[in-house]
Amino acid sequence: MPDPSMTTSNVRLVAIPRLAAGGRWRVEAMRSLSEPQLLWFTRGQGRITIAGMTRGYGPNNAIFIPAGTMHGFEVGQHVFGTAVFFGRDTALTLPQKVQHLRIRENSAQVELNLILDSIGREQAGDKPAHDRAAQHYLGLLSVWLERQIASHPPEDLPHPESARKLAARYTQLLERDFRSGNGVADYAAALGVTPTHLSRVCRTTTGRSAKAILSDRVLFEARRMLAETRLPVQEVAQALGFTSAAYFTRAFQHHTGKTPSDFRRSGQDEQGPGPASKPGPAVALRPGLARAPVAPIAGRFR
Known part of the structure; x- marks a missing residue:
């Protein structure tokens, strides 16, 4: 009898452009997943922020992101590749830390493409033992990662x-507590630093303030809850620590x-500029990727 933990039913291969099919916020905003993932970029370039640090990516970059790690990345119209989602209870041997691999050897690039193609083909097929075959290819993917x-x-x-380290600790704490209604000052106190120092460090490592990262994470969750659930707006607001539905709506x-x-x-969201309900200083939703000036959420992110 096959081991249920070894099934490939929870493993998904998705073309990277499709990740943004429901809006670019789904990939560009700060968030984390409950499962590990591998991003394999074959064309295009951009910036990716993982655990409070921003770096560039380009063709033939393999980026492994463990479960629960806050991240977001730019995905322009020329970016192509494959995202592998391993499922919450994978039995595969996978890295425990973030890995950003720039694969320059042609043989290694070809090998990874063949493995991913084989996994996709077996998952989509109906030949005998196709699930077991896909699992073996996933094992080869795990070995490929370890060797690289x-x-x-x-x-x-x-x-x-x-x-x-401080930026990573901040994103870990923020990922755990972003629904609490805490502001930057609360997170800074928990980390034993001043809000000014925390924001300075975040600007150094990501190009964004601590407040902007907090805002981005809460807004992602707000969008996700609105798009994927039928909860009343008031309950969404309460779940995210807002004091009232009216204030949440304005923010x-x-x-x-x-x-x-x-x-x-x-x-x-609209793909083009969106109107602000009242004037305020410009804040980029992603570093270097602002499509329109927008007013900051004040008070909630004190």
Whole structure:
């Protein structure tokens, strides 16, 4: 009898452009997943922020992101590749830390493409033992990752280790508590630093303030809950720590150009500039990727 933990039914291969099919916010906003994933970029370039640090990516970059790790990345019209989602209870041997591999050897690139093609073919097929065959290919993917990590020495990172560690601790704490209604000052106190120092470090490692990262994470969850559930707006607001549905509506509209109800009906933000309900200083929703000036959410992110 096959081991249920070895099934491939929870493993999904998705073309990277399709990840943004419901709106670019689904990939560009800060969020985490409950399962590990591998991003294999074959064309295009952009920036990716993982655990409070932003770096560039390009063709033939393999990026492994463990479950529960806050991240977001730019996905332009020329970006192509495959995302592998391993499922929550995978029995595969996978890395425990973030890995950003720049695969320069043609043979390694070809090998990975063949493995991914084989997994997809077996999952889509109906030949005898296709699920078992796909599982063996997944095992080869795990081996490929392990060997590439062993053969690629760690890159020299651009920021001091102390800054990277603080930014990573902030994103971990934020991922755990973003529904609490806490502001940057609360997170800074929990980390034993001042809000000014925390924001300075976040700007150094990501190009964004601590407040902007917090705002981005809460807004992603708001969008997700509005798009994927039927909870009343008031319950969404309460779940995210807002004091009232009216305040949540004003804050949401500041950043998206839509009320929560309008967003729910459309399923995504406008692709072009969105109107702000009242003036305020410009804040980029993603570093270097702002498509329109939007007003900040004040008070909620003190």
